[in-house]
Amino acid sequence: MSAPYGPKQPVLYQPVASQGMVVNPKNSLNKPDIEGKGREWSSDLCACTSVGSCCLAWCLPCIIYGSNRERLSYLERNGTPDPDHGGTCNSHCFVYGLITGCLGIG
Numbered sequence: 001m002s003a004p005y006g007p008k009q010p011v012l013y014q015p016v017a018s019q020g021m022v023v024n025p026k027n028s029l030n031k032p033d034i035e036g037k038g039r040e041w042s043s044d045l046c047a048c049t050s051v052g053s054c055c056l057a058w059c060l061p062c063i064i065y066g067s068n069r070e071r072l073s074y075l076e077r078n079g080t081p082d083p084d085h086g087g088t089c090n091s092h093c094f095v096y097g098l099i100t101g102c103l104g105i106g
Helices: 051-059 061-078 091-103
Strands: none
Touching: 051 061, 061 091
């Protein structure tokens, strides 16, 4: 069975952004903007895409909070996603854990 649009041609080079293209690093999944109101979520609120992350968030939420906070700070400072994905333990994680452990809130 032949392809409906003819034979596939080999890719000789990687595509690059052309002049006039707008690249938004905050929208890595390229979700469309809905009438200037923002875009749809990348996943559902209760979607457990990674069992490890769900267990970690249940047992040690300070690590998930610190990682997300660090990723957001990096994105706001540099305009690009964090290559380290927020790391594991950072100052945000430490403060969250300290408040939760000492004061019992959080």
